[in-house]
Amino acid sequence: MSKPGALDRRLAVRELMVDRGDLLVVSGLGSSSYDLFAAGDHDGNFYLWGAMGGAAVMGLGLALAQPRRPVLVLTGDGEQLMGLGGFATIAAKKPGNLSIAVLDNGQYGETGMQRSHTGLGVDLHRIAAAAGIAAVEIRERAAIAGWRAELHKTSGGPRFATIRVAAENPERALPPRDGVFLKNRFRQYLGFAVT
Amino acid sequence: MRSFARAVRQAEGAGGASATTAAWPDAVYGVLKDAGIRQASYVPDAGHARLIERLHADAEIQTTVLTTEEEGIALAAGAWLGGQRSVLLMQSSGVGNCVNMLSLLGSCRFPLLTLVTMRGEWAEFNPWQVPMGRATPGVLEAMGVKVARVDQADEVAEAVSAASVLAFDSDQAVAVLLSQRLLGRKKWTGK
Numbered sequence: 001m002s003k004p005g006a007l008d009r010r011l012a013v014r015e016l017m018v019d020r021g022d023l024l025v026v027s028g029l030g031s032s033s034y035d036l037f038a039a040g041d042h043d044g045n046f047y048l049w050g051a052m053g054g055a056a057v058m059g060l061g062l063a064l065a066q067p068r069r070p071v072l073v074l075t076g077d078g079e080q081l082m083g084l085g086g087f088a089t090i091a092a093k094k095p096g097n098l099s100i101a102v103l104d105n106g107q108y109g110e111t112g113m114q115r116s117h118t119g120l121g122v123d124l125h126r127i128a129a130a131a132g133i134a135a136v137e138i139r140e141r142a143a144i145a146g147w148r149a150e151l152h153k154t155s156g157g158p159r160f161a162t163i164r165v166a167a168e169n170p171e172r173a174l175p176p177r178d179g180v181f182l183k184n185r186f187r188q189y190l191g192f193a194v195t
Numbered sequence: 196m197r198s199f200a201r202a203v204r205q206a207e208g209a210g211g212a213s214a215t216t217a218a219w220p221d222a223v224y225g226v227l228k229d230a231g232i233r234q235a236s237y238v239p240d241a242g243h244a245r246l247i248e249r250l251h252a253d254a255e256i257q258t259t260v261l262t263t264e265e266e267g268i269a270l271a272a273g274a275w276l277g278g279q280r281s282v283l284l285m286q287s288s289g290v291g292n293c294v295n296m297l298s299l300l301g302s303c304r305f306p307l308l309t310l311v312t313m314r315g316e317w318a319e320f321n322p323w324q325v326p327m328g329r330a331t332p333g334v335l336e337a338m339g340v341k342v343a344r345v346d347q348a349d350e351v352a353e354a355v356s357a358a359s360v361l362a363f364d365s366d367q368a369v370a371v372l373l374s375q376r377l378l379g380r381k382k383w384t385g386k
Contacts (some may be wrong), residue, residue, distance in 0.1 A: 026273070046276060051299040054269030057261075058299075061273025061281070064234055064257045085262030093259050179303030183276065192278050 004119070005139060005164025009103050012163050013074065014039045015144040016101060021070075021152060024062060024186075028055035028075025030110040032103055036074055037175035043189035046182055047175040053082030056100050060090050063098035063157075066190070070097050070152050077104040077118040084127065090158050091132035099151035099159040100128075105167040113167060128160035135160040217379075220245035222352035223310070227282055230359040232256060232308075234274045234281035236267040242312035242378040243284045264289030265296040272305045280363050283309040287331040287372070288324060297338035300368040307340070307368035308359050317375035328375075335370050344372040351377070 013035040017025075024044045027036040032055075033047040048055055059073035080086075080102050090098065106119025118124060125135040138144055138161050147161050176182055184194045223246055227235075235250045236259040237243060250258045261267050267283035274281040285293075290311060300307050314321075315328020332342050341361065345354045351373065358369040 024277075026276075048299075050302060051269060051272075051296055054265065054272075054296055054299060057266040058269040058273035058276075060259070061234065061270035061275075061279075062277040063273075064259070065274045065277025065279040083266070086266055088262050089259060089266055093257075179299075183303045183305065186276050187278065190276075190278055 009165040028079035038173035056086040063095040073100045087131040096155035125162040219351040224249040233279040237284035240286035264292045268296040306362040308362040340368040
């Protein structure tokens with residue numbers, strides 16, 4: 001069974017967001033959205049508060065629509081586990097500008113720290129790799145900086161990383177919950193007028 | 196209300212043009228092009244076969260095959276975030292797979308245009324299709340999706356055109372249900 005991670009999830013996401021440039025980010029519901037917001041709010045962030053299992057494929061739709069921009073989906077192990085079929089859909093479509101990072105603490109953190117499938121030995125990066133996605137496992141802060149350079153590329157994807165983080169619930173940092181606001185803000189950032 | 200038996204006789208008398216030979220899928224393709232659709236996704240259905248072929252053959256439209264229909268809801272939302280209009284094709288059995296994901300559309304007022312081929316109604320031979328076919332319009336409406344049903348081949352293109360305006364100009368989630376009678380009887384293969 002895989003060893004649980006030791007990385008601080010807030011630190012890991014801050015490290016991932018350094019020099020974000022024109023990176024567009026979709027975050028999965030729960031802690032991943034809090035982590036992204038805590039790393040610095042940005043008009044190019046779209047925080048999900050629901051739609052569990054949909055983050056990665058939402059990132060696919062965005063990546064196909066914006067092929068000249070890098071797109072990152074930042075989500076948790078539980079959220080990704082609900083959308084495993086998305087690995088096949090993304091691998092078949094091969095969007096060069098899409099990267100997916102799963103903050104894997106092996107737990108369903110929002111609901112009382114019940115152990116998840118990854119905490120019971122299932123490796124998401126191995127499932128992603130079997131589907132045909134370039135996938136890595138990250139356990140150390142230094143490796144995040146290395147992968148960060150990859151996710152700014154708009155070709156060579158899709159990419160996937162399991163980032164092993166410690167099972168802890170840091171203080172909540174709550175991004176806006178109004179979906180219409182988040183949608184319009186994001187589209188305006190890309191130059192689409194709100195009509 | 197017209198009796199089922201009489202309606203069956205009328206359809207048989209009309210020759211029962213199947214979806215693979217009918218003209219309406221090409222007309223729908225033209226409507227989607229005129230509406231500026233740039234992405235399409237689907238879980239296949241025989242009734243959508245011709246339209247899927249046309250979409251795949253179009254280099255200006257990114258067409259994505261899904262493992263489950265709920266992916267198509269998330270994909271459509273992502274496409275819209277990135278400034279593109281999309282269409283989602285599915286069979287009525289797939290509507291049940293979408294329920295929680297449809298909350299994404301309501302929460303963010305994302306547009307959705309989906310074309311749903313119906314099973315479990317006209318000349319259905321598989322009883323397992325009946326429960327979800329019966330529930331399809333109610334499930335969609337319960338999740339805030341506007342539903343338009345089309346029974347006549349010559350009304351499909353106009354219905355899709357109207358649905359696309361409602362979806363993309365009024366930020367609504369819209370489903371066009373294509374009736375099983377319109378699609379024609381499904382042929383058993385290997386017999």
